[in-house]
Amino acid sequence: MTKNAELKGSSFTLSVLHLLDDDLDSALQVLSDKVTQAPAFFDGAPVVVDISRLHQQPDFITLKATIEQTGMLVVGVTGCKQNTSREAAKLAGLAVMNPAKQTRVNDPIQTPTKIVTTPIRSGQQIYAKNADLVVLNHVSAGAEIIADGSIHIYGVLRGRAIAGASGQKEANIFCQNLQSELLSIAGTYWLSESIPEQYSARPVKVSLQEDSLNIEHLAL
Template sequence: MADPGTLPRLRAGGRSFLALVLTPEVPLAIWLEALDLQVSRSAGFFAGKPIILDLSLVPPETPELGAFLPALTERGLYVIGIEGADRDEPVFADWIWPEGLAGGRASPEADIPDDSVELPPLPPGALIIEEPVRSGQQIVWAEGDVIVLGSVASGAEVSAGGSIHVYGTLRGRAIAGIVGRPGARIFARVMEAELLAIDGFYAIAEEMPAALIGKPAQAVLVDETLTLRPVT
């Protein structure tokens, strides 16, 4: 056995990811129709996104429940976790129940803590992005606000645990309050977003007031409705 003093210190990385939580309601056939409509209006919103399926509002005796997960799979939705249901219920006998999580964005390396050393907690804070967010990029920061000093291109996505501030043009997708903060907001000096979302409630470009497109605007959640307002 090697001398412990000569062994390298182990380092471990981590991954964080944004998972969308879908909470279907009965009747499931109508809910799937609503899902199909949203997908047709914003095809890229669900593409490649990990999904957590919350079945807390669907009783196990619901007739269409047995075919529900296959129906989501046929639509290309990637379900990585299921909650709010007992997997031992007979209705789930034919389901391929997801066992774990995968994917996410890489976080910086971290030392595996030594119990003999007291490590101070990392305070939450804002993430400042000094460069433009290019098409295809995904920024996920669950610890607080995201501040983008440049613009967010079409096809890019910024997600924040708190609010999102874009000092340039917001053309891509902005998703705020991802850790359950309905009071989060989205600000843009020039609002041309493809999609805005706060705490799971979202609006696509076609649903936004035309009078505010191309102008300074903010998105807020009012009575579970995402609302666009001018920034004065």
């Protein structure tokens, strides 16, 4: 029998917009400012909206339409505490998502480190699933390297580096020459203008501490 479709599990990198209070206008202004800083990166990017800290149920249709004016695509919501919120989100065409629980029993099997020796050019994407990623060359602007574990770049990093893509907060990014468009660990990210100038074009280590990115000089 010929298969017309096949359903398989997979994993993708999603940004999460955390709404910290009911002042949605201010939150959306912050989001618009972020998108303006890197429009190419956010154009068509999927986003999940976390409403767990809101005191009132938002108008999901209006929320979705407003966010999508920035060019991002709202694919779902998380943090729905009431069934009425879940149903309203579904009626707005949004998936209701629950954060994955971190359990050691269900941790994926770690696979051997993925090693790339050639330059990673603009438009390319390299993904090390359940593994660390080592790049022995340069990462061009417009390129993207992703790893569920840590990332090591021995050339110049001008593109985007996303470590801990499956939520591993212990992941790190090690870089010999930092000129990155974006750094991310376990969903927490910095755009280029957020990276302190004293670390530009220097060897660095980037880690996640108390849900914030931390950067330090790497002694060679």
